[in-house]
Amino acid sequence: MIATNAIQFALQGDMFHCPIKGEFEYLSDALILIDLNGNIAATYQPFDAEYALARDELKLAGKLTELTKGQYLLPGLVDLHCHAPQWPQAGKGLDLPLYDWLQNYTFPLENRYTDLDFAKEVYGDVTKTLLANGTTSAVYFASIHREPTELLAQTCLDVGQRAFVGKVNMDNAEQCPDYYREASIEKALYETELFVNNVFSLKGNDSGLVSPVITPRFVPSCTPTMLNKLGELVQKYDLHMQTHCSESDWARDYSQTQFGKTDIEIYADAGLLNNKSVLAHSIFLTEKDVEMIKRYNAGIGHCPLSNMFFANAAMQTRELLDHGVQIGLGSDIAGAPSPSIFRAAFDAVSHSRVREEGVDVKLSASDRGTAGSRVSFIEAFWMATTGGAQVLDSKTGVFAKHYHFDAIVLETNKDVGNLRIWPDFDTPKDILEKIICLAQKENIKRVWVQGKQVV
Structure with a gap:
C-alpha cells in the first residue's frame, strides 16, 4: 500500500525526459506521484511490482489523472x-x-x-x-x-x-x-x-x-x-x-x-x-x-x-x-x-x-x-x-524522485497546430524530434510548476 494522504496527485501516461546528455527515455504508460510539496515522490513503470497497486489506490482516492492517447508529459x-x-x-x-x-x-x-x-x-x-x-x-x-x-x-x-x-x-x-x-x-x-x-x-x-x-x-x-x-x-x-x-x-x-x-x-x-x-x-x-x-x-x-x-x-x-x-x-x-x-x-x-x-x-x-x-x-x-x-543548480528537468514537479502536457492532435504523429511508423525518437520541430503554444495543454497547475 502507498500513503495516498501524502500524495497530492498522480499522472499516468506516456512521458519523455533526458536524464543523460545525448540520450532520452520514453516511459510508456508510466505513473508519476507528486507529494504535497510539489515534488516527485515516485515514478513507476508498468513492469514495476508496485505499479498496479499504486495506480489502483490513487484512482480509488480520486488522485489519478490519466493522459489520453496522443498526450505526452515532458519536463518544463x-x-x-x-x-x-x-x-x-x-x-x-x-x-x-x-x-x-x-x-x-x-x-x-x-x-x-x-x-x-x-x-x-x-x-x-x-x-x-x-x-x-x-x-x-x-x-x-x-x-x-x-x-x-x-x-x-x-x-x-x-x-x-x-x-x-x-x-x-x-x-x-x-x-x-x-x-x-x-x-x-x-x-x-x-x-x-x-x-x-x-x-x-x-x-x-x-x-x-x-x-x-x-x-x-x-x-x-x-x-x-x-x-x-x-x-x-x-x-x-x-x-x-x-x-x-x-x-x-x-x-x-x-x-x-x-x-x-x-x-x-x-x-x-x-x-x-x-x-x-x-x-x-x-x-x-x-x-x-x-x-x-x-x-x-x-x-x-x-x-x-x-x-x-x-x-x-x-x-x-x-x-x-x-x-x-x-x-x-x-x-x-x-x-x-x-x-x-x-x-x-x-x-x-x-x-x-x-x-x-x-x-x-x-x-x-x-x-x-x-x-x-x-x-x-x-x-x-x-x-x-x-x-x-x-x-541554475535547480532540481528540475527530469522525472526523478525528490525533483520538483515542473512539467507540461503536450497534445498531438490533427485539429491543433502543425504537429502530427503517425503511430504506425513514428518511433518514440521520431515523436520527440517532431515535438521539437513542430510544437506550438496551442499544443501545450497543461503546465505545472512545483506541483501547481498554472496553465
Missing part, C-alpha cells in the same frame, strides 16, 4: 536568457546592427519602466506568454529600475513561474546613454542589495520560487568598481549571476583593449563567477576561458537565433558539450523574436548544421564547414530541460 522548459522589458519590441529592427538596435529600440524602451502601469502590463503578458509556451523556469533581465524589477519578481510569483530576476546594472558613461544608466555606483549598489533582500522577503516566496540575480549588463556597460562591488554581493549572499559574455567581436575586443583580459577572466577576478552563473552567448571563448567556466561550475545560456542576428559568429556548441561545459538554452527576447524554447532547441540544431556544412560556395565542400560540429535534437532537448536546470 528552461529559458536561461530573456529580457522581459524588451517583449514589446520582439520582432522589430532585427536587420539592424546591434549598436543601432540598442540605441533606437532597446534603451528607450527599457527606460520607460519607471512607469509602473506600463511595467505591470508588459510583465504580466510576458510571464504568462512564456508559461503558455511551456517555460516553467525563466531567467529574466529586467531594467535598471528597482521597483519595476521587484514588480516583475512579484508577477512571476503571482502567475506561478519559477523565475530568476535581475535588476540590471550599467554605469559606464562612455558606453551607456546619458538617460539610461545608474546615477551613481553607491545608489546602484544600495538599490541592488535592497532588491535582493526584498525578493527574498516577498510574501508567498518562502519556498524560493523566485530568486534574485545579480545582473551586470556586460563588461563594456560597467566600470571595474561596479563589477567588483557586484561580485561582493554575489559572494555575500551566494547569489545567481547573469550577464552577456563574449557575445561579439566588438565586446571581445573591448575587454582585451581596456583590460587586457577576456570577459571570463574579468568576471572571475570580480568575484562574479560561481556554480549559479549564467553566461549568455559565450561565443568567443579561449581554451583558458572554457577551463575556468568548468572550474567554477558556471554555465552558458546558448541563444542560437539571436546569435545569428548579432553575434558575428557561431557558438562552438558541439565542442563545449563534448568538453563537459554546462549549457542550456535562452530565447533572448527580444534579440530573437520567439518566446518558445522549443524554437530555441530547433535553432540550436539548425545553427550547428549550418556551422558543420558551411556557407561559402566559393570553398570546396571539404573546406566549407567545421566537421563534426552537429548537435542532435536529443541534445537540444536536453539543453532545453536538464541542461538548463543544471546551469
Whole structure:
C-alpha cells in the first residue's frame, strides 16, 4: 500500500525526459506521484511490482489523472536568457546592427519602466506568454529600475513561474546613454542589495520560487568598481549571476583593449563567477576561458537565433558539450523574436548544421564547414530541460524522485497546430524530434510548476 494522504496527485501516461546528455527515455504508460510539496515522490513503470497497486489506490482516492492517447508529459522548459522589458519590441529592427538596435529600440524602451502601469502590463503578458509556451523556469533581465524589477519578481510569483530576476546594472558613461544608466555606483549598489533582500522577503516566496540575480549588463556597460562591488554581493549572499559574455567581436575586443583580459577572466577576478552563473552567448571563448567556466561550475545560456542576428559568429556548441561545459538554452527576447524554447532547441540544431556544412560556395565542400560540429535534437532537448536546470543548480528537468514537479502536457492532435504523429511508423525518437520541430503554444495543454497547475 502507498500513503495516498501524502500524495497530492498522480499522472499516468506516456512521458519523455533526458536524464543523460545525448540520450532520452520514453516511459510508456508510466505513473508519476507528486507529494504535497510539489515534488516527485515516485515514478513507476508498468513492469514495476508496485505499479498496479499504486495506480489502483490513487484512482480509488480520486488522485489519478490519466493522459489520453496522443498526450505526452515532458519536463518544463528552461529559458536561461530573456529580457522581459524588451517583449514589446520582439520582432522589430532585427536587420539592424546591434549598436543601432540598442540605441533606437532597446534603451528607450527599457527606460520607460519607471512607469509602473506600463511595467505591470508588459510583465504580466510576458510571464504568462512564456508559461503558455511551456517555460516553467525563466531567467529574466529586467531594467535598471528597482521597483519595476521587484514588480516583475512579484508577477512571476503571482502567475506561478519559477523565475530568476535581475535588476540590471550599467554605469559606464562612455558606453551607456546619458538617460539610461545608474546615477551613481553607491545608489546602484544600495538599490541592488535592497532588491535582493526584498525578493527574498516577498510574501508567498518562502519556498524560493523566485530568486534574485545579480545582473551586470556586460563588461563594456560597467566600470571595474561596479563589477567588483557586484561580485561582493554575489559572494555575500551566494547569489545567481547573469550577464552577456563574449557575445561579439566588438565586446571581445573591448575587454582585451581596456583590460587586457577576456570577459571570463574579468568576471572571475570580480568575484562574479560561481556554480549559479549564467553566461549568455559565450561565443568567443579561449581554451583558458572554457577551463575556468568548468572550474567554477558556471554555465552558458546558448541563444542560437539571436546569435545569428548579432553575434558575428557561431557558438562552438558541439565542442563545449563534448568538453563537459554546462549549457542550456535562452530565447533572448527580444534579440530573437520567439518566446518558445522549443524554437530555441530547433535553432540550436539548425545553427550547428549550418556551422558543420558551411556557407561559402566559393570553398570546396571539404573546406566549407567545421566537421563534426552537429548537435542532435536529443541534445537540444536536453539543453532545453536538464541542461538548463543544471546551469541554475535547480532540481528540475527530469522525472526523478525528490525533483520538483515542473512539467507540461503536450497534445498531438490533427485539429491543433502543425504537429502530427503517425503511430504506425513514428518511433518514440521520431515523436520527440517532431515535438521539437513542430510544437506550438496551442499544443501545450497543461503546465505545472512545483506541483501547481498554472496553465
